[in-house]
Amino acid sequence: MQPAVALHQVCKSFGPRQVLHSLSLSVAPGEIVGLLGPNGSGKTTTLRLMAGFYTPDSGRVTIRGREPAPGRGNADIGYLPERAPLYDALTVMQYLEFGAGVKVAGGARARRQAIERAIDGFDLQAVAGSAIGRLSKGQRQRVGLAQAVLNDPPVLLLDEATNGLDPVQIVEARAMIRRCAEGRAVVFSSHLMQEVEALCTRIVILRQGHLVEDAALGQAQSALQLQLALPTAGHTALHAALSGCAGVQAVDATVLDAGLSKWRISWNTATSGEAPGAVCDQVLRVVLAHAQVRAVLSLHDAVETRLLAALAPNDPVLWDPVLRRRA
Amino acid sequence: MKGFLALYRKELRTDFGSPVALVVVAVFWALSGYLFSFNLFFVSTGQMVTAFHNMTILLILVMPLVSMRAFAEEARQGTLELLLTLPLSDATLVAAKYAAGLTVLALMLAGTTAAVLPLAWYGQPDYGPIVGGYIGVFLYGALFLAIGIAVSSACSNQIVAASATWGILVLLWFMDYPAALDAFPALSPFFQALSLSAQHVDFIRGVLPGPATVTLASVAVLALMVAAVNLKRWRLR
Numbered sequence: 001m002q003p004a005v006a007l008h009q010v011c012k013s014f015g016p017r018q019v020l021h022s023l024s025l026s027v028a029p030g031e032i033v034g035l036l037g038p039n040g041s042g043k044t045t046t047l048r049l050m051a052g053f054y055t056p057d058s059g060r061v062t063i064r065g066r067e068p069a070p071g072r073g074n075a076d077i078g079y080l081p082e083r084a085p086l087y088d089a090l091t092v093m094q095y096l097e098f099g100a101g102v103k104v105a106g107g108a109r110a111r112r113q114a115i116e117r118a119i120d121g122f123d124l125q126a127v128a129g130s131a132i133g134r135l136s137k138g139q140r141q142r143v144g145l146a147q148a149v150l151n152d153p154p155v156l157l158l159d160e161a162t163n164g165l166d167p168v169q170i171v172e173a174r175a176m177i178r179r180c181a182e183g184r185a186v187v188f189s190s191h192l193m194q195e196v197e198a199l200c201t202r203i204v205i206l207r208q209g210h211l212v213e214d215a216a217l218g219q220a221q222s223a224l225q226l227q228l229a230l231p232t233a234g235h236t237a238l239h240a241a242l243s244g245c246a247g248v249q250a251v252d253a254t255v256l257d258a259g260l261s262k263w264r265i266s267w268n269t270a271t272s273g274e275a276p277g278a279v280c281d282q283v284l285r286v287v288l289a290h291a292q293v294r295a296v297l298s299l300h301d302a303v304e305t306r307l308l309a310a311l312a313p314n315d316p317v318l319w320d321p322v323l324r325r326r327a
Numbered sequence: 328m329k330g331f332l333a334l335y336r337k338e339l340r341t342d343f344g345s346p347v348a349l350v351v352v353a354v355f356w357a358l359s360g361y362l363f364s365f366n367l368f369f370v371s372t373g374q375m376v377t378a379f380h381n382m383t384i385l386l387i388l389v390m391p392l393v394s395m396r397a398f399a400e401e402a403r404q405g406t407l408e409l410l411l412t413l414p415l416s417d418a419t420l421v422a423a424k425y426a427a428g429l430t431v432l433a434l435m436l437a438g439t440t441a442a443v444l445p446l447a448w449y450g451q452p453d454y455g456p457i458v459g460g461y462i463g464v465f466l467y468g469a470l471f472l473a474i475g476i477a478v479s480s481a482c483s484n485q486i487v488a489a490s491a492t493w494g495i496l497v498l499l500w501f502m503d504y505p506a507a508l509d510a511f512p513a514l515s516p517f518f519q520a521l522s523l524s525a526q527h528v529d530f531i532r533g534v535l536p537g538p539a540t541v542t543l544a545s546v547a548v549l550a551l552m553v554a555a556v557n558l559k560r561w562r563l564r
Contacts, residue, residue, distance in 0.1 A: 053561075077412065089340070090341060
């Protein structure tokens, strides 16, 4: 299937700082890709390149197999930047009229229908005549999303679209994004793991402009990691017993002080087909049979484990919850 | 064309949805009216040439306030990212912004036509030079606007954009001073050709000299091209 949007060996620098290093990525129609990574990892730059706001230094960006014409945006893209691009002096209706006037093909009737669809779809009837400057943050975000999908684009790019919303608004926004995603390729950047787990079918993790992880979310969700504080005594026997458990991928221990060690046990049930919870129970049974658990340091699961493992596999500050809190 | 019209309408709506454009137009009308009335009642001069001269000077002051928002404000509030990712060419973006600015300029000048009424009431003015004078002032305003839009496209702060435009316009206005002092004789024709004040008298008399009109139009087109190149620069950052 032809990808809806693809980056081929794309490099991008700002002055001496290279932000993206030979990034290749393609998104098929119907996929919702979560773009993850810490600040400065290149998420926004990637989205801006896809949207045509930036031009790559080298490499190619293709939208539905074609390179966009330089010096103009693309009608196949619906884009909502991190800060919703709104004009406070316009009413919601005037703003959508502007968007439809630029993006919607066909005559006045087609534009009117697109606006009505957007107003109904994003529940904006009550504020259609209000100045955008008077809207709440959640309403503003809805207006931004409505503008992004006005012409029913096959590619939707959302840069931290739920940032700054309260929990109720986040749930509403997720539902709207899910509705928008039907039949489209969606690339969604976020810092929030729950957000990505709730919305995406695939995760792409960037670190310092490099793609370090690209996996279907189903696979990622089967990955778990448990960190325990255990007595150092009986080290070897426990290590052997845990390594023999089905699905367990890695076991390592770090001596914390004379009598105590930190154990990190990772497993992935994507290939074994067992339920992650069942493996967890088995791991705990083995641990309890060999040692007395002093503390459960953390149970990372799914995307968070994936993200931490991809970003800093050996960084004690990222892995240790106590150190993370201190940091 | 559809995109151009949508952006043109949006520009006018945002211009007049904020107090800036309304205040600028009102200030221009008030000052033009004050200067015309002052000349009429205290200097006993009812010539439109004087009024056109005053309007041109006022336009140097107010046009940067009209143009400063064009791109600098879009960059500041994050909407430039939207504009540059919409299916619009850079030329269309610049043209629509320029057309909206020209509409504000036309509105400003239209308001001053009230000055012609007392002249028509008490005398028999020759309307040809008056119409020509208005066209001349409009051309000057259009040039100021184009320069302002070029500057605004390079800035992300509208105060900086307005200040830089004032600087450029004042410099261009007094460009012929070295020629008048004969400081650089070899460069005098160049300074005079670029000077906005050197050709001004003909324009406000409604003469519209061909070469000077072509120069004004060329500089305006060049400025708009600079604005389009600056937009491309945003993408290539």
